[in-house]
Amino acid sequence: MSKELLREVAFRRFKEKLFAHTLEPGQFLSQRELSEMLDVPLAPMREAVQRLASAGLVRIIAQRGVQILEPSPQMLNEAFELRIILECAAIKTIPLSSISEQLRENEELVLRLQSILVEPLGFERIKEVLSVDWMLHKQLIQAMGNETIESVYNINADKIRLARLRQHFRAEQLYQALDEHMKVIKALLDQDKDTAAAYMELHLKNALTRGLGISNLYRGNNLHEFPAKSHPST
Template sequence: MNNSGRTSMREQAYANFSDLLLTMRIKPGQFLTQKELVSMTDMSLATVRELIPRLEADGLIKAIPQRGLQVTHIDMNLIKNAFELRLILEKRAIEHFAKHADDTQIDELLDEHLAILEQAKQEVTTSLIEQAQHADWHLHDAIITKLDNEIISNIYKVNAIKIRLIIADKSRIWPGNLERIFSEHLKILGALKRRDAEAAIAAMEEHILSAKQNAFSD
């Protein structure tokens, strides 16, 4: 296999592992063997062995002597560090987005949120919660993507996995908090619509600190 083929396999293995984490088929703190990773990621042993150093470097697993590979566990230190990094990245990103995003992109994000809130007035179904969670991630991902900075995007992607693990374990969107979270998003989107970068930064900071506080208190 050529270098591009090996790289593609490593990327697929990383994506498979991330999906297992985010769907909670692999749990935070769980111990795994290389053999189990081969089976769960549907990749070869050679690919998994190449994957492990990257997962360790990204802080997603840790090798424990005599015990195997431990998936990162959710603790106060991880929550603090992940949210602090998120705040740094997204405050810069929202400032750029406010100045450079197309009106159409802002309108699409706003319409997506308003449509979900309108449906929530009738009934908050499991399907609607899934749509709301997707809209949440879509907003934050779009803001980072607009920076068009590969280094920042890569850092964000790894941290986003940790944030989403924390959210899944602590404070994922549910019927009781959907309106609050989306009202915070609408405050961000309203500032973007007005092209008010300072207000957008302040609203994003308020939103992230609120999520951090909820993660600590749950």
């Protein structure tokens, strides 16, 4: 395999291990350990690690090797603020007719999942809900047709996914999250962009606190307020 290809393989395998819980947030590894674990020679592994560091998924620490990112509350706050800005901009700019079919499919998936969400929640069911959750968000960003923004969004999303690995969800919380999606979807289908953006902002603020044990960081800390938008009355 060429060196270029090995580097890509290393990058991909690393993310697979990460999102399959084989690598743990906060964990330290030497580059040699990583190279053995991912079955990739050391030189392309070292280069892949630089990419992972650029994407914010690892930190390279002199003499110690590589530390898997352990997202701090501050980092999650920042990542969600970026999400809110990009997703609300997406809602405001995309032609809604171009995604109405995707929205209707999404609506059906949400309804189906909501009808079967009961405790105890298996890992597979949680994964299914989270993947339907991401789908709406990624569809909106993709519909912007801006690869630069899509790449920024996806790197940011990986960090959030990493934090989610440690989240514990109850069926009620996932039901709520899907309910919030329904509100966004319905507003988009009604061509009401302002309401959709306001519901999206609310949903993302809730998502930050839901299940993460982060109890509303926006109050009483020294971070500025999120974009002030009117809350839709429900």
